[in-house]
Amino acid sequence: MALRAALRKSCALTGLFCQLSSSRHGRVCASPVLVAQQRNSSTAQNIKLDFDQSTGVAVMHMQCPPVNALSLEFLTEICITVEKLEMDKSCRGLIITSSQPKVFSAGLDLLEMYETSTEHRGEFWRAVQEMWLKLYSSKLVTIAAINGSSPAGGCLMAMTCDYRIMADNPRYGIGLNETQLGMVAPFW
Numbered sequence: 001m002a003l004r005a006a007l008r009k010s011c012a013l014t015g016l017f018c019q020l021s022s023s024r025h026g027r028v029c030a031s032p033v034l035v036a037q038q039r040n041s042s043t044a045q046n047i048k049l050d051f052d053q054s055t056g057v058a059v060m061h062m063q064c065p066p067v068n069a070l071s072l073e074f075l076t077e078i079c080i081t082v083e084k085l086e087m088d089k090s091c092r093g094l095i096i097t098s099s100q101p102k103v104f105s106a107g108l109d110l111l112e113m114y115e116t117s118t119e120h121r122g123e124f125w126r127a128v129q130e131m132w133l134k135l136y137s138s139k140l141v142t143i144a145a146i147n148g149s150s151p152a153g154g155c156l157m158a159m160t161c162d163y164r165i166m167a168d169n170p171r172y173g174i175g176l177n178e179t180q181l182g183m184v185a186p187f188w
């Protein structure tokens with residue numbers, strides 16, 4: 001409840017809620033650094049992180065153009081970001097959203113599975129598993145602010161958060177489409 005109250009006070013979240021409710025109708029990984037300030041912002045390769053120490057709420061903006069496809073590198077970056085936030089005792093909540101227009105995440109990067117080696121695909125799928133397990137088991141309160149389409153792995157990501165809020169726009173789709181793609185998530 002305290003966190004909810006803090007969340008409500010957070011300008012970042014207020015802005016996000018406004019954005020959501022008013023919208024009706026690719027690399028080497030660099031990780032964000034959290035420094036002890038009242039409010040700080042850091043940018044890694046594919047993630048912009050805003051952290052408000054007064055509320056303990058961090059907002060992770062996915063900015064991996066064009067559609068936040070979850071590549072091995074991007075998945076690794078997400079995991080490192082969550083780990084760093086978890087190590088910061090002043091961080092209690094994490095909001096995940098997208099900086100890309102119309103898309104939260106297009107799911108797994110299909111290019112990681114096309115004409116790549118068995119070893120690479122193994123590493124890739126382990127990173128997928130690590131991402132969702134990290135979010136699902138995180139001690140942070142996690143919220144997916146789904147401000148665009150979120151198929152497949154994007155949906156998985158959202159599902160592993162504690163809460164999901166999705167922009168009310170009929171053009172935005174969410175769900176698992178692996179059957180349509182003829183894809184079976186492998187044994188990990």
Ligand SMILES: CCCCC/C=C\C/C=C\CCC/C=C/C(=O)SCCNC(=O)CCNC(=O)[C@H](O)C(C)(C)COP(=O)(O)OP(=O)(O)OC[C@H]1O[C@@H](n2cnc3c(N)ncnc32)[C@H](O)[C@@H]1OP(=O)(O)O
Nearest residue numbers: 066067069106107108109110111149151152153159160185
């Ligand atoms: C809580 C319990 C959890 C338990 C977990 C247990 C098991 C695990 C369960 C599930 C496993 C999940 C398995 C997931 C698999 C996947 O994610 S496979 C990927 C599936 N994704 C898709 O099919 C999405 C395809 N893309 C689209 O539908 C659209 O692109 C869009 C996202 C709706 C955006 O549309 P639009 O804005 O019109 O953009 P474009 O279509 O023009 O695309 C722009 C460029 O982006 C490229 N692109 C799109 N998607 C991907 C992708 N997934 N990977 C790589 N690249 C992608 C697209 O080709 C365009 O590129 P160019 O501009 O043509 O170069």
